[in-house]
Amino acid sequence: MKRKTLISALSAVALVTSAGLAHAENKGEVEVLHWWTSGGEAKSAAVLKVMLEQQGYGWKDFAVAGGGGESAMTVLKTRAVSGNPPAAAQIKGHDIQEWADLGFLTTLDDTASSENWEKVLPKVVTxxxxxxxxxxxxxxxVHRVNWLWANPAVFEKAGAKVPTTWDEFIAAAEKIKAAGYIPLAHGGQAWQDATVFEAVALETMGTELYLKAFKQHDPDALGSPEMVKTFEKFRQLKQYIDKDSPGRDWNIATNMVIEGKAAMQIMGDWAKGEFAAAGKTPGVDYICAPAPGTAGMFTFNIDSFAFFKLNDANDAAAQKTLAKTILSPKFQEVFNLNKGSIPVRLDQDMSPFDQCALDSMATFKSANKSGDLVPSWSHGLATTSQIQGAIYDVVTNYFNDDKVTADATVDKLVRAVKAAM
Structure with a gap:
């Protein structure tokens, strides 16, 4: 099914052609497709370009705007089908395996061996x-998805404390609502609904059942009593979200917390960039804490680049140098300081990072050992885009239709996942 889907997508754009690459006057050149087009991400791409050029290789920027990468993927399919793929493209999760299965990707094993990737990267990432x-x-x-962002001033005014459990969350939300503030800032978009639902599922189901349901797609796990309970808890959140939520972008919701209009947001660590841009200090102006009930657990999302087969030997050499540079400690530091995420290297020097990042890295390492480091299905790491989309539909339809029961929705979930496999 996955192979057919990608082949179909590629065929749809097969008639579109693009111009060939022009070589720079250097040892080789890489063309890099990405959607790092704003803020700290664009700065990071510029640093990577300079680092590569300092090693004698050229960088041809192939930036396609669009935060989710949909436009970039459409362009990539066009280029790949025409026999002119870039050297590297920003691809993540199961899409990497789909491109490899179609024979487009090259191996980086020699670079991985010389750079000891097996030792410095956790196995669940490799x-x-x-x-x-x-x-x-x-x-x-590495992005941690199961974060809770909180405004301590709002909590103080409401006489509430930042929750560590689900029951504490409900108690705090009631106090905050009574004090005239919005308890939970949220954007009514399918992927944001899924992000919050995922955090509730992790708390309710635990990592083992979470993995059985969202990674292994076990029907018993998908249809379990714990899944029913997850949906019931998820719907409880509606009473703590304001009526203007539908269609709101995630960063607007984050700014509601920054400005003291709302007390909390459940969102990945990219939200930290909004606090930083507003000049806020962690532990003082805002609090970063695990989503209620998920302390010690870590749902991860990873930005990554897949590497395509090239015919030119010099460009292939530049390509391998790019791969090495991306995982270099220097670039890992620069990029992640800008992005709000943490380095993927387990041996990274974390002294330049703030407390939220330090806490995230500590949990990343401990969860890697305990088995509580799990891929985020809501952000495309645990499953295919087809199954992700099917779950999105079930989750967001339930959240927006109070007439549908949790039991009926879980039955629908089992069928939807099976149909998408």
């Missing part, structure tokens, strides 16, 4: 970067 045991992609960072 598994995503490999196809049939061979490295075909490079991770750039």
């Amino acid at each position: 598994n995503v970067m490999k196809y049939e045991g061979n490295y075909v992609a490079v991770p750039v960072n």
Whole structure:
């Protein structure tokens, strides 16, 4: 199904052609497709370009705007089908394996070996970067998705405390609502609904059942009593979200917390960039804490680049240098300081990072050992885009229709996932 879907998508754009690459006057050149087009991400791309050029290789920027990467993927399919793919493209999760399965990607095993990737990267990350045991992609960072962002001033005014459990969350939300503030800032978009639902599922189901449901797609796990309870808890949140939520972008919701209009937001660590841009200090102006009931657990999302087969030997050499540079400690520091995420290297010097990042890295390492480091399905790491989309539909339809029961929705979830496999 996955192979057919991608082949179909590629065929749809097969008639579109693009111009060939022009070589720079250097040892080789890489063309890099990405959607780092704003803020700290654009700065990071510029740093990577300079680092590559300092090693004698050229960088041809192939930036396609669009935060989710949909436009970039459309362009990539056009280029790949015309026999003119870029050297590297920003691709993540199961899409990496789909491109590799179609024969487009090259192996990076020699670079991985010389750079000791197996020693400095956690296995749950390297598994995503490999196809049939061979490295075909490079991770750039790690995002923790199960974060709770809180405004301590609002909590103080409401006489509430930042929650660590689900019951504490409900108690705090009631006090905050009574004090005239919005308890939970949220944007009514499918992926944001899924992000919050995922945090509730992790708390209710635990990591083992979470993985059985969202990674292994076990029907018993998907249809379990714990899943029913997850949906019931998820719906409880509606009473703590304001009526203007539908269609709101995530960063607007974050700014509601920054400005003291709302007390909390459940969102990945990219939200930290909004607090930083507003000149806020963690632990003083805002609090970063695990989503209620998920302390010690870590749902991860990874930005990564997949590497395409090239014919020119000099460009292939530049490509391998790019792969090495992305995982260099220097670039890992620069990029993740800008992005709000944490380095993917377990041996990274974390002294330049703030307390939120330090807490995130500590949990990343401990969860890697305990088995509580799990891929985020809501952000495309645990499953395919087809299954992700099917779950999105079930979750957001339930959240927006109070007439539908949790039991009926769980039955629908089991069928929807099966149909998308």
